[in-house]
Amino acid sequence: MAERIGGDALRVTRDVGIGATDYPSRVTRHTLRISSGEPDFVRRVEELSGEDVFACYQCGKCSAGCPFTSGMDLLPAEVLRLLQLGDERVLSSRSPWVCASCLACEVRCPKGVDIAKVMEALRLLILRKGETGLTWREIPPGVPQIALVGATRKLTP
Amino acid sequence: MSNEAKAFIAPRASHVARHAADKSPSRVTRHALPYFPGCALKDQARGFERAAQAAMERLGYELAELPRWNCCGTVYSLSSDDLMRHVAPVRNFIRVQELGERRLVTLCAMCYNTLRRSARFVSTDPERLQRINAFMDEEPDYAGGVEVLHLLQLLRDEIGYEEIEARVERPLYGLKVAPYYGCMLLRPREVGIDDPDRPETMELLFEYLGAEAVDSPHKVECCGAYQTVANPEIARERVLEIVGAAARRGADLIVTSCPLCTYNLEHHQLSVPGDASHVTGDKSSTRHALPVTRHVIPILYFTQLLAFALGAPGEELGFEQAAVDPRPVLAQRVGG
Structure with a gap:
């Protein structure tokens, strides 16, 4: 349902399916505010990634082909959907930290959204506050430097 | 492959001179190619480099290690505003440029991707390249134009599988x-x-x-x-x-x-x-x-x-x- 909440802003209330494992509930009642602009963090994700998250039409191809979904709390398409809704829960999702930028989604997205860039932007929002996505007590023995450099570059400030 | 790239790989005087000193009758020419090893090929994967050198020698090529190469950065930055991550690749391109060469061959897919994407990133926007050049004030400016290749491309597109089969x-x-x-x-x-x-x-x-x-x-x-x-x-x-x-x-x-x-x-x-x-x-x-x-x-x-x-x-x-x-x-x- 939709109601006018002043000026040209509309409030749309609808059910949004959330299908990921471990997410609080499989169906969440959502309030979508359509107004003159999206929240700052969504705009920032779009700036950092250079991608239009509103281009996504939820076909789910990215989620179907993603080899890392078993470790994700939100599927890639759900990450995009929450961004479209301006839902801040996307900022505390584990999914961007499980994404390995393998670009399987990028080559298949029919709308040309580079989802790996969106995931990177979500990581950067956290990393640029000085927080880290990589905690280790010791460097795992035998792991080559190509992995260590990759992990520290993607997952630490 | 572009005609420009083909012209570049034509045998040159130095290759002919090298050939004259080569006793092996099976080698027609010996192309020296600037080669970027990266970290893995110099450490736990050094056997892969040795094998590549051995194979390429048998195909009439030499992988000539790029002087003073530095880490490619390993993973390409997917952020629109992170010019700093392109400094390392560009510095390598300057080394290639100093040799008077246009191509850089890698054996590693990570190096290939990071270097090739960076080359593309800086070449599509002169302002970005100008800012990176200005930042590296101790280096000559990178003029653009270096082509990064993975060895598989070279084997397929330049040497050709029939030539390889014959050997x-x-x-x-x-x-x-x-x-x-x-x-x-x-x-x-x-x-x-x-x-x-x-x-x-x-x-x-x-x-x-x-x-x-x-x-x-x-x-x-x-x-x-x-x-x-x-x-x-x-x-x-x-x-x-x-x-x-x-x-x-x-x-x-x-x-x-x-x-x-x-x-x-x-x-x-x-x-x-x-x-x-x-x-x-x-x-x-x-x-x-x-x-x-x-x-x-x-x-x-x-x-x-x-x-x-x-x-x-x-x-x-x-x-x-x-x-x-x-x-x-x-x-x-x-x-x-």
Whole structure:
């Protein structure tokens, strides 16, 4: 349902399916505010990634082909959907930290959204506050430097 | 390949002079190519470099290590505002430029992707390049125009598989090879060396060497990459799918084109205990809590199998560094 909440802003209330494992509930009642602009963090994700998250039409191809979904709390398409809704829960999702930028989604997205860039932007929002996505007590023995450099570059400030 | 690139690879005076000193009658010319090793090929994967040198020598080429090369950065920055991450690649391009060369060959898919994407990133926007040049005030300006190649492209597009076939000394008849591409050679499309979903560059190469290529549904899927550091369980799950699929289709070995894939495939396939089938995966996730059979097969680098087929001696193949020794299966199938 939709109601006018002043000026040209509309409030749309609808059910949004959330299908990921471990997410609080499989169906969440959502309030979508359509107004003159999206929240700052969504705009920032779009700036950092250079991608239009509103281009996504939820076909789910990215989620179907993603080899890392078993470790994700939100599927890639759900990450995009929450961004479209301006839902801040996307900022505390584990999914961007499980994404390995393998670009399987990028080559298949029919709308040309580079989802790996969106995931990177979500990581950067956290990393640029000085927080880290990589905690280790010791460097795992035998792991080559190509992995260590990759992990520290993607997952630490 | 562009005509410009073709003109560049034409034999030059220095190559002819080099040829005159070369006693081998089988070598027509000897092309020296600027070569970017990267960290892995100089450390735990140095056998792959040795094998590449051996193979290329037999094909009339020399991989000439780039002077004063530095780390490529390993992973390409996907952020729009992170110019700093392009400094390392550009510095390498300046080294190529100083040699008067236009091309840079890598053996590593990660280096290939990072360098090739950076070359593209700076060449599509003169202002970005100008800012990077201004930042590196101790270096000459990079003028653009360096082309980054993975060795597989050179083998396929310039040397050609028929030429390679003609120089095979140990045909790989009877050997079943599962090529594994991973991500960085194929994606994104604008830097990929082949179709991102249905590549055949390695299949054809190994068929020309006499082997049978085994197709596998996971050959273009990520091995877990650097997640092997922070989330080894994720990488392990990926690897068991990839190796299991190739093994179930009868592959004698898997051939890779990225040192990180090689590490992950070798390391994680050995993590399954040998005694029985058991359950793997995140226990809270029912989707992946499936019984897993131990499959352990040798993982070779494409340069190793190429050098082997071209007749390189054992000490140039780096087989001894493999976590799973490929020599028994090669001896059994090929008589190596």
